[in-house]
Amino acid sequence: MALSVNDTLEIIYNLEKNLGFEIIPIEKSINRICAQEIFSTYALPKFNNSAMDGYAIRYEDYNKPLEVVDTVFAGDNKDIQLDTATCVKIMTGAKVPYNATAIIPKEETIINNNKIEITKNVNEFQHIRFIGEDIKLGELLIKKGQKINFAKITLLSSQGISHIKVYKKPKVAVFASGEELKLHYEKIEDYQIYNSNTPTFIARAKELGCEVTFMGQAKDSIEAIKELIQNSLDADLIITSGGVSVGDADFTKEAFNTLGFKAIFDGIKIKPGKPTVFGKIEDTYILNLPGNPLASTLVFELFGRLIIQKLLGSSQIYHNFIYAKMAENFNNKKGRITIIPGFFDGEYFTPSQKRTPGMVSTLATANSIIVLDENVEKIKKDEKIKILPIDWKFFTEEKKDFLTK
Ligand SMILES: Nc1nc2c(c(=O)[nH]1)N[C@H]1C(S)=C(S)[C@@H](COP(=O)(O)OP(=O)(O)OC[C@H]3O[C@@H](n4cnc5c(N)ncnc54)[C@H](O)[C@@H]3O)O[C@H]1N2
Numbered sequence: 001m002a003l004s005v006n007d008t009l010e011i012i013y014n015l016e017k018n019l020g021f022e023i024i025p026i027e028k029s030i031n032r033i034c035a036q037e038i039f040s041t042y043a044l045p046k047f048n049n050s051a052m053d054g055y056a057i058r059y060e061d062y063n064k065p066l067e068v069v070d071t072v073f074a075g076d077n078k079d080i081q082l083d084t085a086t087c088v089k090i091m092t093g094a095k096v097p098y099n100a101t102a103i104i105p106k107e108e109t110i111i112n113n114n115k116i117e118i119t120k121n122v123n124e125f126q127h128i129r130f131i132g133e134d135i136k137l138g139e140l141l142i143k144k145g146q147k148i149n150f151a152k153i154t155l156l157s158s159q160g161i162s163h164i165k166v167y168k169k170p171k172v173a174v175f176a177s178g179e180e181l182k183l184h185y186e187k188i189e190d191y192q193i194y195n196s197n198t199p200t201f202i203a204r205a206k207e208l209g210c211e212v213t214f215m216g217q218a219k220d221s222i223e224a225i226k227e228l229i230q231n232s233l234d235a236d237l238i239i240t241s242g243g244v245s246v247g248d249a250d251f252t253k254e255a256f257n258t259l260g261f262k263a264i265f266d267g268i269k270i271k272p273g274k275p276t277v278f279g280k281i282e283d284t285y286i287l288n289l290p291g292n293p294l295a296s297t298l299v300f301e302l303f304g305r306l307i308i309q310k311l312l313g314s315s316q317i318y319h320n321f322i323y324a325k326m327a328e329n330f331n332n333k334k335g336r337i338t339i340i341p342g343f344f345d346g347e348y349f350t351p352s353q354k355r356t357p358g359m360v361s362t363l364a365t366a367n368s369i370i371v372l373d374e375n376v377e378k379i380k381k382d383e384k385i386k387i388l389p390i391d392w393k394f395f396t397e398e399k400k401d402f403l404t405k
């Protein structure tokens with residue numbers, strides 16, 4: 001029995017997996033998922049320091065000529081106390097004297113006989129960067145399950161943290177079966193086709209942060225498929241495609257079953273991709289996608305990516321979306337939740353024209369999907385829709401004015 005989309009998603013949200021971890025240098029942690037809570041061990045700034053090259057003064061003295069009694073550079077460790085009508089020359093980043101309550105930028109002073117006069121209005125505490133105003137001591141900086149990106153590296157390095165605990169990359173094994181299939185580097189006959197699904201899922205699983213192994217390609221026989229499955233069982237997830245429907249040569253399901261496969265779901269009430277099967281042999285999850293190239297990739301984008309988020313240890317396991325407008329009137333056959341690929345230009349979503357389940361060309365020009373409720377029959381031009389990005393570096397080939405005015 002095919003499962004509803006909601007039930008399928010609930011199963012994925014609640015998947016269980018013991019995730020291994022490793023401790024690695026932060027330089028190697030980009031795109032990895034943090035497996036610990038990281039708290040600050042230093043306040044930042046560590047001490048009150050100057051935001052300008054200029055003079056540190058006592059605010060109450062600002063309208064007097066002030067004698068320059070010392071100079072402090074960034075990195076100096078001087079404990080200075082200002083007397084009445086004195087100031088110190090100070091550099092950006094240098095420690096502010098204990099009782100200094102304003103910094104005067106150099107260009108707002110006139111210096112004469114080692115005394116400065118201030119030429120502009122002064123506000124109390126101006127240009128002082130106060131201890132802890134950026135990061136407080138003991139503040140939670142990175143949560144378990146968050147992805148490390150360049151900005152998290154900023155946090156870690158600013159705290160002098162050299163190594164962190166991250167979840168191990170999920171091991172993903174990919175293979176395909178089908179007598180008609182050949183790999184892209186093989187010679188093919190007129191009656192054969194290239195296997196495009198396996199390279200697709202290898203590439204996508206790598207993009208999503210997995211350690212991926214290509215296991216090979218089985219002939220359409222139970223024995224051949226069984227061998228591939230057995231060789232893949234040290235993976236956390238096997239992704240395979242094809243052989244799930246009812247054709248006479250669809251042996252994949254049978255091969256899995258003879259190896260103790262426990263189905264978690266068998267079929268999803270979705271279009272395309274209904275014959276998707278998901279289950280487990282021992283500790284290895286198995287996602288058996290339909291053979292049709294577009295069907296398998298779309299179903300993977302909606303469900304497979306979330307399975308991978310779970311296996312990565314990410315706390316972001318739900319789809320987010322962007323509101324957009326439909327670029328044209330659109331008709332849909334109602335009855336099943338439907339995934340429509342298309343192109344989002346930053347404002348409008350244009351459904352891909354060619355999008356039948358067996359096509360391979362569609363996603364190369366799409367960058368997002370919309371998922372239509374089973375009752376949707378029509379969407380009007382300009383109607384508000386929710387898009388799920390599938391290619392999320394937001395650059396464009398078209399020159400655009402991106403300034404908010
Ligand atoms: N009588 C029925 N026939 C079909 C049904 C059905 O319910 N009743 N469902 C259709 C749907 S929906 C889909 S999707 C496909 C699923 O078929 P399989 O998953 O068993 O896949 P195959 O039969 O092996 O192949 C389908 C199609 O995809 C091509 N293919 C397969 N693997 C690859 C690959 N690695 N790279 C590129 N192309 C691949 C294959 O050549 C076929 O054209 O079943 C429908 N039929």
Ligand code: MOO
Nearest residue numbers: 272273274295357
């Ligand atoms: O999974 Mo099939 O491609 O729905 O048509």
